[in-house]
Amino acid sequence: MAGAGDWPFAADEAYADSSAIFAELGWANGLAVVDAVGELLPPLDPPGELATPPPPPLDLPETPAGSSADGAASSCSTDDADGGKPAAASTEAASKSLTPGKKRARQPRFAFMTKSEIDHLEDGYRWRKYGQKAVKNSPFPRSYYRCTNSKCTVKKRVERSSDDPSVVITTYEGQHSHHTVTFPRAAATAAGFSHIHAMAALAAAPFSAHQQLYSNLQPPPPTMPLAATTPASSSSLLQLPLHCNHELQVVASCGGYPSSSSSPPASVLPVDKGLLDDMVPRAMRHDG
DNA sequence: CGAATTTGACCGGCGC
């Protein structure tokens, strides 16, 4: 597929720490941080400090986003495992159940940080925890979840930032092959989970959408097809075209809001229309 | 009773 090379997580294994992913995205000044109450939070204080250990020079082996306009294309999709250096551990363990010589295709990853006291945030999908590991340099364990849909291979990792325990780092891997099972839309809205929902929706969006998103995120913003009507000089509002002809607005805080306002501009507010609900045609909302 | 979680073991890649 063309353009897949835009995926910045080519050699995701290089990102020892999830925060490094953001750094790579140029979000070091303020990751996509949302609060469980639905408010987009200003960039975490010491910008970049979230990257627990100073993000090492991300010298991606040979699949850096951009090393190839279309060559590294596969880097993100699945077979990049061969393109870049073999995954440190995300695949081999799985290879246990695979025939020798066959590596599990690596899935694209999408990570975001959420300020919340809850580790495992509701995102509309059902997950089953299959492991928990202590993380080096972090007092908090990392939990591994897998989508309960047997046909869905999406996984997600949840861990707390060692620098800011109030921040939960969620990393999705793969795409859902189905749609959200159930989600208390009203409750979610009431609880202000819109942003989280949006992020989760992103994780569920077609990969092409991811690419779109990331290509938009790539700094410096080229001719960003932004819908932002406000001086999004420091924050970026992205419109993510989805397959169902709806648009999901995602806020990527890249340095805070315009100094003039302490809250997100109206146009940056979450779409309060039931993100997944609107994204997913009702007819398609059958599990599996 | 079935589903989900917990937890220790195991595997393989990587760095030294």
Add this chain to the structure above:
DNA sequence: GCGCCGGTCAAATTCG
């Protein structure tokens, strides 16, 4: 070659 580490498996346990 060895030890560390991340990721996964699977049996045991807990929960609804």
